[in-house]
Amino acid sequence: MKPELSPMESDLQARFNIHRATAAGAGGIAVVELFGDGARAALERCFRPRRGCLPEAGEVRLGVLVDAAGRPVDEVLVAPLRASESWSGLPGWTVSCHGGAVVTEQVMEAFVERGGARRSTGEILDLAESIGALDCIRRQAYERLIQAYTPRAARYFLKQHQGALCRRLGDLLRAVEEGELAAAELRDRLDEMLNFSNEAIRLGAPLRVLIAGRANAGKSTLFNALLSCERVVVSPLPGTTRDLIEEMIEIHGYPVVLIDSAGLREESADPVERLGMELARSASCDAVLYLSDHEGPPSPEERAFLERFPESQILRVRTKGDLEPASPRALTSGALLSISAKSGAGLPELREMIRCLWLGPPERVEIPPLPFTEDLLRRFERLLESLSSGELHIDVIRQAFIKCFGKLW
Numbered sequence: 001m002k003p004e005l006s007p008m009e010s011d012l013q014a015r016f017n018i019h020r021a022t023a024a025g026a027g028g029i030a031v032v033e034l035f036g037d038g039a040r041a042a043l044e045r046c047f048r049p050r051r052g053c054l055p056e057a058g059e060v061r062l063g064v065l066v067d068a069a070g071r072p073v074d075e076v077l078v079a080p081l082r083a084s085e086s087w088s089g090l091p092g093w094t095v096s097c098h099g100g101a102v103v104t105e106q107v108m109e110a111f112v113e114r115g116g117a118r119r120s121t122g123e124i125l126d127l128a129e130s131i132g133a134l135d136c137i138r139r140q141a142y143e144r145l146i147q148a149y150t151p152r153a154a155r156y157f158l159k160q161h162q163g164a165l166c167r168r169l170g171d172l173l174r175a176v177e178e179g180e181l182a183a184a185e186l187r188d189r190l191d192e193m194l195n196f197s198n199e200a201i202r203l204g205a206p207l208r209v210l211i212a213g214r215a216n217a218g219k220s221t222l223f224n225a226l227l228s229c230e231r232v233v234v235s236p237l238p239g240t241t242r243d244l245i246e247e248m249i250e251i252h253g254y255p256v257v258l259i260d261s262a263g264l265r266e267e268s269a270d271p272v273e274r275l276g277m278e279l280a281r282s283a284s285c286d287a288v289l290y291l292s293d294h295e296g297p298p299s300p301e302e303r304a305f306l307e308r309f310p311e312s313q314i315l316r317v318r319t320k321g322d323l324e325p326a327s328p329r330a331l332t333s334g335a336l337l338s339i340s341a342k343s344g345a346g347l348p349e350l351r352e353m354i355r356c357l358w359l360g361p362p363e364r365v366e367i368p369p370l371p372f373t374e375d376l377l378r379r380f381e382r383l384l385e386s387l388s389s390g391e392l393h394i395d396v397i398r399q400a401f402i403k404c405f406g407k408l409w
């Protein structure tokens with residue numbers, strides 16, 4: 001029996017869908033895609049091929065697109081899109097037009113006049129997933145791929161879009177079916193994938209690192225040094241930085257968002273600086289680089305700030321190492337590393353420590369197929385939960401896979 005369609009799904013299937021595949025704005029060409037029943041009829045009415053009729057699979061046709069009043073809108077290339085060759089797994093049509101913003105808009109409008117509905121990329125993915133053209137893993141890989149921040153991430157998500165993680169799950173299931181893997185071993189393998197998932201998740205979800213510490217500790221200087229540019233103002237006056245300032249850097253192919261913040265100090269007469277400290281205290285981040293340019297215990301403000309975070313999320317760093325070498329006491333009192341943002345000493349070690357603590361293997365080491373989003377992590381957890389009892393019949397295992405991922409591979 002076919003499951004009931006949600007209102008969103010039935011709307012997506014009721015009309016044909018118009019999707020701008022290329023980004024908004026001016027470009028050499030733009031590509032508009034059409035999916036669903038009614039797209040062929042619409043093309044038959046508004047596309048006038050130079051010769052012949054609509055192209056067959058594997059063909060491309062040049063012609064003129066006209067609006068409902070019969071006025072030419074643009075000269076376009078039309079080609080059918082096979083499901084097996086389509087990024088979404090949906091069959092459809094591609095219409096390549098001249099890439100001006102106005103022209104593309106008019107091309108899309110010509111299809112709206114013929115009964116189509118404009119859809120975002122997310123809506124096309126919803127449609128593809130709801131009719132089983134794309135599974136949840138490949139869908140999420142696609143979403144990560146088009147917004148990949150680094151080449152390493154793009155390579156990884158392309159592999160997942162091509163089915164690497166799906167194949168790994170399929171292989172595990174077949175090994176159980178063929179008696180090569182016991183249910184307990186299957187659980188171990190899945191558990192291991194779960195345990196290493198952070199390294200795959202961090203390729204697509206940038207680690208947010210807050211640079212914090214007392215006023216004048218050297219936060220903004222370090223921020224600029226890691227960015228390799230003079231992005232923020234540095235000065236010997238305490239209270240220079242007031243806002244939270246974010247920029248993205250790359251560490252071994254992982255995207256990392258650095259956040260510079262106002263220094264923490266006991267009393268400040270400046271209300272704007274006090275607001276800045278409030279922002280620093282409430283900043284959303286995954287990890288903290290806690291900078292200090294002196295020895296000695298943290299102030300009550302610093303202690304209260306640090307108590308918000310588990311120790312595993314804090315890396316204490318001694319700054320201005322060029323002025324006086326950090327004494328062994330400073331390093332044993334919590335700071336693991338001494339740096340000089342001015343001379344660059346210790347910065348490679350700092351990047352390496354960030355990678356080891358919170359990211360994953362270095363770029364030369366390939367990351368295997370793992371759950372690579374928070375959503376997939378939850379699905380793996382649910383799968384493991386439903387496989388938690390002793391010996392399991394293969395049918396139960398299959399059912400658990402279907403329940404968590406919507407399909408078997």
Ligand SMILES: Nc1nc2c(ncn2[C@@H]2O[C@H](COP(=O)(O)OP(=O)(O)O)[C@@H](O)[C@H]2O)c(=O)[nH]1
Pocket residue numbers: 214215216217218219220221222233234235236237238239240241263319320321322323339340341342343
């Ligand atoms: N010698 C030396 N001075 C530094 C270093 N880092 C920062 N400073 C100086 O310390 C002062 C405060 O730096 P800043 O980055 O604005 O500190 P923030 O208030 O923590 O952002 C400035 O005069 C910087 O030039 C360093 O590594 N070595």
Ligand SMILES: [Mg+2]
Pocket residue numbers: 219220221233234240241261262263
């Ligand atoms: Mg600053």
